[in-house]
Amino acid sequence: MGKSQKKKSMRRHNPMRVPDSHLPKGLASASSTSTKNEAILPIIQKMEGPDASDRKWACVAVSNLIQNDSSTRRLLQGKNVVGALITRLTDSEDEVVLEAMGALRNLCIDGGYDICAEMYNKNILTILKTFIPKISNILSQYLEAPKTAPANAQRLVYDFADNVITTLWCLSETSNKALNAINSINLIPFLMSFLASRDKLSIAPVLAAAQCLYVLTDDNDSAGVSLKSNAEYISCLLSIAQSLNQPANGKGKDINDHRLITLRVLSSGILRNISPLPQPSAASVVDIDKDITLPLLQPVISSVKLPEIASRAQQLVDGLALEPQIEKMSLKNTPKSDHKSSSELELEQLEANLRTVQLALEILTGVCATLPDPSAGIEGETEIDDEDEDMADDDEVLDDTNIEDPGHNNDSANPTVLPSLVPSLLSLIQPTSLSFSPLATSSIHPPTTTALSAIHISAMECLNNIFLSLATSPNPSVSADAEGGRKVWNEVWASLGVVGTELGLGQERRKEMWEIGVGVLWGLALVWKGTLSATEEQIQVLIRYSDGASDEITKVKCIGALECLAQYPQSITNNQVIASYLLTLLPTPSSPSPAGVESLMQAVSALIDIYSDETLPYDINFRQGGMLQTLVASVENVRKAVKRIDRKKPGGKDLRRRGEEIRDNLVAFIQYRRNLGLQN
Known part of the structure; x- marks a missing residue:
């Protein structure tokens, strides 16, 4: 049972707002599903035209057209809009450059990794690198003498810097090549200059800098070393993380601005990354x-009420449908890319609040992973050959010294503290009416739906890590609370029941919920093994999900959960x-296992663990079902399956060793049951 690892698709604080991996590929399909085909050609033509106002209009038009519209974005992408916008970054007119940068930033957020990769391949970093010293110089002038700074200094320091930083942050998650290239720019001093001057600046560029730092310092030694090398940087981050939400001196800041909380959350995440x-x-x-x-994070996740947010979003979307539409795309008038109604602004605020909760959960997932990921999973007792005893002793010493994640002081986040997070997390895994895209149609507001589903998944990941920690390092007061265990078990099942099992195209988030959810169920079953019972329907759902799982990890989780549930003494039928x-x-003897080798090993280990105590009421099933003979007949093919494990493949050595231990345990278990001489 492994810890949840942060996935690339989940790491970005403001990820792809309209996931579209389920949509058909190609220009033809994009053209057939977009309602704005007629606007594409004028945009491309005017972006390369001689008139600066036309070029500016075209850049703004891209941002307007792609909002929550993946088909139109794909159509524009097919017309090389990325290349055209990158060319505009070297335009002779500053206003065109500013709008082009904004459009590229929006494409990064709405388009995700494909567009980021295209930007990197078209050498956008070469141009972005030239912007860094320019923004730094103007920032210095603006801070030292605002009245003598260039006329457009504020916009350059705020909007332009925000767009450049956000684009760099998105690109850093595209590939290792892109990350290494960004590392070579040495962005840390540039980004920290915004955090250090936060009291004199608008919150937007400061927040973008913090978001970029959070991503750059995540599993990236280059950025971490750079940040830790300067005591003032660490002092600044600590000051932000430990500060109360007091209004700052800068314009546009308010004590109730939720972005100040986001800034503190990001700062705590950065500090944790570099610990x-x-x-x-x-x-x-x-x-x-x-x-x-x-x-800091517990109040953030406990204060949010997802059903209320979903209800309010529904009201706002319904209201927008009744509002008169303002034409933003007129060829005759200067476009207003920043014009938004009060309903649109409130929807954005709701989404921003949800993203802060998602970020807090993402950081807490690491906090909850306080114990090492057992490479051999969690199972029954295993025997070790005499020749391996010395090596095992060495492993035990290493385990004692590495009980916590390297680089983190997790004494405070041990299994005695983790259960206090569970009530809030259980609330956050319960889907709302807007949490997932409907099975037949699209969401009424994709950004809200994406943010809600991301929260559910992150909360489920936290629960997974909490119960892994509790199973690996038991807390007697928790395991003794059988009623509490049943309550958590029922709430997880309630969540998965609302998610449903229709997991086709466009329902990838539902699939993620189930993949993580079965891990939570396994953890719960381990913590309350012997005292937690399941319904017949729940048993059948786990069996069906195991059979239908496309990957070994999910199948192993299902088998692990079933193994524990089988050990409830009174559940003879289950x-x-x-x-x-x-x-x-x-x-x-005549056919191999229908399961993969890891699933097979988990199943063998499960049967040994379930029937290792012949005094339990359900042992009658072992005797009357002739299971001993079935196990005997499987030994040779189990041995062959283990022997086929390739030690040279990643993880193969550990898997082979575990397989050999389980094979030996099977032989020993068979002999043990034979020696008992029990009859039906």
Whole structure:
């Protein structure tokens, strides 16, 4: 049972707002589903025209057209809009450059990795690098003497810097090549200059800089070393993370501005990314999790009411449908890319609030992963050959010294603290009416739907890591609370029940919920093994999901959960159903196992664990079902399956070792049951 790892698609604080991986590829399909075909040609023509106002109009038009419209974006992309906009970054008119940069930034956010990769391949970084010193110089002038700064200094420091930084942040997640190229720019001093001057600036560019720093410092030693090398940087981040939400001196800041909370959350995430902090310093004695992360993030995730947000979003969308539409795309008039109604602005605010919660959950997922990921999974006792005892002793010493994630002080986030997060997380995994795209149509407001589903998935990941930690390092007071375990179990099932099992194209987020959810169920079953019972329907759902799983990891999670559920002493019928299913995964003398090798090993280990105590009521199923003979018949093919594991493949050595241990345990278990001499 492994810890949830942060996925690229989930890491971005403001990810692709309109996921479209389910849409057909190609210009023909984009053209057939877009309602704005007639606007495409004028945009492309005017973007390369001689009139600067036309070029500016075309850049703004791109931003307007792609809002929540993946088909039109794909159509524009097919007409090389990315290349045309990159060319405009070297336009002779500053206003055209500003609008082109804004359009590229919006394409990054709405288009995701494909467009980011296209921008990188078309060498956008060469141009973006030239903007960094220019923005820095204007920022210095603006801060030192605002009245003598260039006339458009504020827009350059605010809007343009925001767009450049956001684009760099998105590009950094595109590929290792892009990340290495961005590392070579040495962005850390540039980005920290915005955080250091936060009291004199608008919140927007400061927030963009913090978001970029958060992504750059995530599993990226180059940025982490650069940040830790300067004590003032760390002091600045600590000051932000520990500050109260007081209004700053800069214009456009308000004590109730939710973005100030987001800034604090990002700062705590950056500090966690670069932990441990260098010694000797005052900052090095700060327990990031205990003193900063948990006190800051717990209120963030506990205060949000998702059903209320979904209801309000529904009201706003319904109201927008009744509002007169303002023409933004007129060829005769200068476009107003920033014109938004009060309803549109409130929808954006709701989305921003949801993204802050998602970010907090993402950071908490790391906090909850306080224990190492057992490479061999969680299973019954295994035997170790005498020749391996010395190596095992060494492993135990290493495990003792690496019980926490490298670089993090997680004493405060141990399994005695983690259960306090569970009530809030259970609330956040419950879907609302807008959480997932309808099965037959698209969402009424894709950005809200994407943000809500991201919160559900992140909260489920936190739960997965919490119960992994509790299963690996048991907390007696938690495991003794059988009623509490049943409550959590039922709420997770309630969530998955609303998500449903129709997981086709366009329903990728529902699939993610199930993949993580079965891991949570396994963790719960482990923590309350022997005291947690399941309904017949739940058993059948897990069996069907296991059979239909397309990957070994998910199948292993299902088998692991079933193994634990079979050990509820009074569930003799459920035990029989589960054991019968596990036996179908074993090889026979005439046919190999229908499951993959990892699933097979989990099934063998499960049967050994379930029937290791012959005094339990359900052991009658083992005797009356002739399971001993079935296990005996499987031994040779289990041995062959293990022998076929390639040690040279990634993880193959550990998998082979685990397989050999399970094979030996199977032989020993068979002998043990034979020696008992029990009859039906």
